[in-house]
Amino acid sequence: MSETVNLIVNGQDKAVSCSANTTLSQLLREHLMLTGTHVGCDTSQCGACTVHVDGKAVKSCTILAVQVDGSEITTIEGIANQGEQHAMQAAFKECHGLQCGFCTPGMIMASIDLVQSGMDLTEPEIREGLEGNICRCTGYHNIVSAVASAGQKMREA
Amino acid sequence: MSNELIGARVLRKEDNRFITGKGRYTDDINLAGQTYACFVRSPHAHANIKGFHISAAENAPGVVAVLTGLQVLEDGLGGLPCGWMLHSKDGSEMKQPMHPIMAGEKVNYAGEPVAVVIADTYEQAKNAVEQVAVDYEVLQAVVDTSSAAEQADIYPDIPANTCYNWELGDAEATSQGLAEAAHITRIELINNRLIPNAMEPRAAIADYNTGTEELILYTTSQNPHLARLIFTAFVQIAPEHKLRVIAPDVGGGFGSKIFVYSEETTISWASKKIGRPIKWTAERSESFLTDAHGRDHHTMAELALDEEGNFLALNVKTTANMGAYLSTFASAVPTYLYGTLLAGQYRTPSIYVEVDAVFTNTAPVDAYRGAGRPEATYVLERLVEKAASELAIDPAELRRRNFIGKDQFPYQTPVALEYDIGDYEASLDKALEMSDYAGFASRKDASQRAGKLRGIGLSCYIEACGLAPSALAGSLGAGVGLWESGEIRVNPTGSVTVLTGSHSHGQGHETTFAQLVSAKLGIPIDDIDVVHGDTGKMDFGLGTYGSRSLAVGGSALSRAADKVIAKGTKIAAHLLQTDAENIEFDAGEFKVIDSNEGKTIQEIAFAAYVNHDFPIDELEPGLTEKAFYDPVNFTYPAGTHICEVEIDPDTGVTEITKFTAVDDFGTLINPMIVEGQVHGGLVQGIGQALLENCVYDTEGQLVTGSYMDYCMPRADDVPSFDVGMTCTPCTHNPVGAKGCGEAGAIGSPPAVMNAVLNALGQTDMDMPATSEKVWQAIQNAAASN
Ligand code: FES
Numbered sequence: 001m002s003e004t005v006n007l008i009v010n011g012q013d014k015a016v017s018c019s020a021n022t023t024l025s026q027l028l029r030e031h032l033m034l035t036g037t038h039v040g041c042d043t044s045q046c047g048a049c050t051v052h053v054d055g056k057a058v059k060s061c062t063i064l065a066v067q068v069d070g071s072e073i074t075t076i077e078g079i080a081n082q083g084e085q086h087a088m089q090a091a092f093k094e095c096h097g098l099q100c101g102f103c104t105p106g107m108i109m110a111s112i113d114l115v116q117s118g119m120d121l122t123e124p125e126i127r128e129g130l131e132g133n134i135c136r137c138t139g140y141h142n143i144v145s146a147v148a149s150a151g152q153k154m155r156e157a
Numbered sequence: 158m159s160n161e162l163i164g165a166r167v168l169r170k171e172d173n174r175f176i177t178g179k180g181r182y183t184d185d186i187n188l189a190g191q192t193y194a195c196f197v198r199s200p201h202a203h204a205n206i207k208g209f210h211i212s213a214a215e216n217a218p219g220v221v222a223v224l225t226g227l228q229v230l231e232d233g234l235g236g237l238p239c240g241w242m243l244h245s246k247d248g249s250e251m252k253q254p255m256h257p258i259m260a261g262e263k264v265n266y267a268g269e270p271v272a273v274v275i276a277d278t279y280e281q282a283k284n285a286v287e288q289v290a291v292d293y294e295v296l297q298a299v300v301d302t303s304s305a306a307e308q309a310d311i312y313p314d315i316p317a318n319t320c321y322n323w324e325l326g327d328a329e330a331t332s333q334g335l336a337e338a339a340h341i342t343r344i345e346l347i348n349n350r351l352i353p354n355a356m357e358p359r360a361a362i363a364d365y366n367t368g369t370e371e372l373i374l375y376t377t378s379q380n381p382h383l384a385r386l387i388f389t390a391f392v393q394i395a396p397e398h399k400l401r402v403i404a405p406d407v408g409g410g411f412g413s414k415i416f417v418y419s420e421e422t423t424i425s426w427a428s429k430k431i432g433r434p435i436k437w438t439a440e441r442s443e444s445f446l447t448d449a450h451g452r453d454h455h456t457m458a459e460l461a462l463d464e465e466g467n468f469l470a471l472n473v474k475t476t477a478n479m480g481a482y483l484s485t486f487a488s489a490v491p492t493y494l495y496g497t498l499l500a501g502q503y504r505t506p507s508i509y510v511e512v513d514a515v516f517t518n519t520a521p522v523d524a525y526r527g528a529g530r531p532e533a534t535y536v537l538e539r540l541v542e543k544a545a546s547e548l549a550i551d552p553a554e555l556r557r558r559n560f561i562g563k564d565q566f567p568y569q570t571p572v573a574l575e576y577d578i579g580d581y582e583a584s585l586d587k588a589l590e591m592s593d594y595a596g597f598a599s600r601k602d603a604s605q606r607a608g609k610l611r612g613i614g615l616s617c618y619i620e621a622c623g624l625a626p627s628a629l630a631g632s633l634g635a636g637v638g639l640w641e642s643g644e645i646r647v648n649p650t651g652s653v654t655v656l657t658g659s660h661s662h663g664q665g666h667e668t669t670f671a672q673l674v675s676a677k678l679g680i681p682i683d684d685i686d687v688v689h690g691d692t693g694k695m696d697f698g699l700g701t702y703g704s705r706s707l708a709v710g711g712s713a714l715s716r717a718a719d720k721v722i723a724k725g726t727k728i729a730a731h732l733l734q735t736d737a738e739n740i741e742f743d744a745g746e747f748k749v750i751d752s753n754e755g756k757t758i759q760e761i762a763f764a765a766y767v768n769h770d771f772p773i774d775e776l777e778p779g780l781t782e783k784a785f786y787d788p789v790n791f792t793y794p795a796g797t798h799i800c801e802v803e804i805d806p807d808t809g810v811t812e813i814t815k816f817t818a819v820d821d822f823g824t825l826i827n828p829m830i831v832e833g834q835v836h837g838g839l840v841q842g843i844g845q846a847l848l849e850n851c852v853y854d855t856e857g858q859l860v861t862g863s864y865m866d867y868c869m870p871r872a873d874d875v876p877s878f879d880v881g882m883t884c885t886p887c888t889h890n891p892v893g894a895k896g897c898g899e900a901g902a903i904g905s906p907p908a909v910m911n912a913v914l915n916a917l918g919q920t921d922m923d924m925p926a927t928s929e930k931v932w933q934a935i936q937n938a939a940a941s942n
């Protein structure tokens with residue numbers, strides 16, 4: 001059974017026809033070819049698939065496309081502003097917060113939400129806030145630095 | 158090579174694509190006409206297959222083909238080979254069970270593929286898998302490592318489930334040392350089995366073109382050339398010149414993507430049958446079940462000391478679990494990457510090690526970050542710390558007393574290695590200072606007043622990296638030489654394409670290698686691109702593992718750059734009408750000695766391709782050079798890790814309050830990348846020590862088969878780190894580099910465990926020191942007091 005899901009993805013209107021059991025991550029990766037959103041697990045544990053649904057971080061493997069009908073979706077491909085990298089993207093590079101890059105889009109999307117949620121962003125808060133995102137490469141050290149540094153820039157802006 | 162780029166924290170060239178979502182991992186690739194594969198996997202750990210019933214699946218919607226292990230047998234496909242031949246003490250060859258790409262007659266571990274369904278969509282394939290019925294006759298599973306040899310044989314031709322009984326060192330001298338000892342410290346340890354868990358699950362796309370008879374395989378590999386070789390020479394899927402293996406962006410490996418697995422092999426074979434591309438991407442549950450696992454040792458060790466605490470002899474007996482089949486490098490891991498490292502940083506005169514490798518009905522076990530060296534370090538550093546505690550000698554002091562002195566290099570160990578250089582006291586001293594070791598007692602008091610237990614633990618590790626001198630590796634049983642290739646193409650307009658047989662899946666080669674080439678040739682780093690991971694672009698390479706990329710692959714590039722300079726010198730001499738001897742090269746310029754005349758390397762590159770008047774017999778056009786580098790020895794990174802923990806006795810929760818790592822990796826090209834490698838390794842090691850554990854039940858069912866049950870370290874489980882460096886450059890490669898990828902995972906587990914045990918005032922506990930285990934240990938101690 002095919003359903004039509006209407007979404008705004010990275011600022012563009014999209015009408016996608018997909019089956020009722022299509023997850024948001026599948027819709028993004030397989031229907032819209034937005035392959036920056038990654039799938040790293042099958043139990044909603046790793047956070048590689050994190051995107052923003054109406055501005056909040058959501059694990060896109062965990063939600064059906066039909067559930068987000070009418071929502072505004074932002075993926076890693078949509079956070080740069082007219083070619084200028086988002087402060088969080090720039091900070092991940094600046095602080096060497098990525099190695100293989102597989103967890104990175106999800107980490108960046110989760111981190112942006114973390115900063116926007118208005119926490120103080122002390123080291124323990126950042127660490128707790130990123131608990132839903134697994135990185136096997138970086139040991140988190142530089143990710144924490146990146147989030148702290150971008151957080152400051154985002155708040156100053 | 159003197160240039161401010163060597164040792165510079167250059168931001169990574171590869172990052173832009175990853176932070177913008179433009180990375181191109183295997184699963185991101187889609188080909189026209191692509192089908193999808195889903196595997197039928199054995200639910201049993203050990204069973205005979207009595208029959209396949211596939212017609213319902215064949216008739217299911219969208220299904221293109223259903224292939225079983227029986228067809229693999231019919232087609233006579235070779236098995237997946239192990240690349241390292243070991244011999245037992247008695248000289249006999251190791252036993253190697255046939256490892257079919259899909260089982261047709263008998264399954265030997267839960268999750269082993271027995272059939273594959275190929276359909277137009279993944280969903281259709283997955284649904285049809287449910288309709289494949291397989292009749293099994295279930296057999297008793299062999300699971301436990303230490304008792305495997307006593308259980309019923311899994312393979313009729315492999316007695317006692319034993320792959321080999323290997324030994325190294327001098328048994329007699331070691332028992333002599335033990336007999337003369339003033340004190341013997343004994344330990345029994347399990348090195349817990351781990352599941353690698355690179356965040357990108359394994360994936361592959363096989364694309365067979367019936368017109369050209371060429372097969373292109375995209376795969377998540379750390380060494381695509383090796384995959385191509387195995388496919389051609391052993392499994393005989395396609396001739397090498399018709400087979401191109403591409404490992405695009407790869408999302409972490411840690412060893413698990415070195416190996417050639419059933420799935421990519423099966424879909425390559427199947428693509429040829431159906432004449433369409435086939436994609437397979439592992440679900441995480443499949444990764445847990447079938448990625449080669451790591452570690453899984455059971456060890457008894459004894460260390461003999463004299464009255465002054467000098468080490469006299471070390472005796473080690475280990476049983477290593479190979480799993481159900483021998484994976485690509487499996488046999489070498491608990492032997493040449495383990496036994497040879499048991500001297501550690503110490504002068505122990507006599508060492509003897511025996512390793513029994515056993516088969517069990519579990520997933521294959523192979524190299525995982527560190528591969529053998531973490532196991533060796535764990536045995537030695539737990540033992541040394543226990544000895545220090547038994548003799549009431551400060552553990553730092555006991556180690557220092559036994560260090561190989563910095564004036565004793567080259568140093569021949571009793572276990573076959575010759576260390577070229579090191580300065581172990583320097584890294585120990587620096588770590589003691591950075592960790593404020595001297596101030597520990599007062600911090601412990603403060604914790605005590607707050608009702609907490611504080612402990613500190615050391616680990617002084619050494620590893621052998623830069624695999625490997627080919628001749629030595631060959632004499633020890635390696636099936637292939639372990640050199641590396643590198644090619645530098647200076648394009649006509651002065652930009653550079655660097656091709657390497659190493660592969661980057663997070664290590665940052667695109668930056669480090671560009672820095673190296675830029676420093677050598679004086680060409681701006683932005684003009685240099687590094688290409689890797691495609692057998693269609695470079696002729697051969699041996700890939701990335703064992704922290705070998707810079708030490709071996711970088712050295713090959715360094716040599717290729719020397720050749721570019723030599724060729725450029727000839728061209729410059731021709732253009733400037735002088736002899737080559739009169740030309741010197743410095744910082745991107747070929748200059749006539751003692752004159753103002755010269756040409757930039759960019760001018761030379763242009764001339765190399767467009768000139769009309771080269772004396773073609775003496776000087777060929779072009780400025781592309783290739784070099785191979787075969788190391789003369791391993792490299793020996795070493796260092797000291799110090800972990801400090803605080804334990805809440807009410808909950809057993811261990812918090813790492815400070816972790817200091819001081820490493821000697823020789824010359825660093827990019828310290829930012831090196832530190833990142835250390836951080837990542839540390840968390841894998843801390844994960845092993847405190848959280849991670851792969852558990853099978855007695856039937857051979859994987860209990861820890863998802864992130865719900867297998868505890869991965871998350872951001873709030875670990876601290877930030879204090880990382881320091883010392884430097885004794887490697888003496889035998891042109892870069893001076895030793896390798897840095899594994900040290901964190903090697904040094905940290907014993908440091909963490911020693912700290913936990915120090916806090917508890919105990920000497921025995923196996924990893925992982927979960928809060929439950931720690932709490933129980935506290936209760937047991939209280940009860941027995
Ligand atoms: S893929 Fe969504 S949480 Fe792992």
Ligand code: FES
Nearest residue numbers: 099100103135137
């Ligand atoms: S960078 Fe590789 S998983 Fe995070």
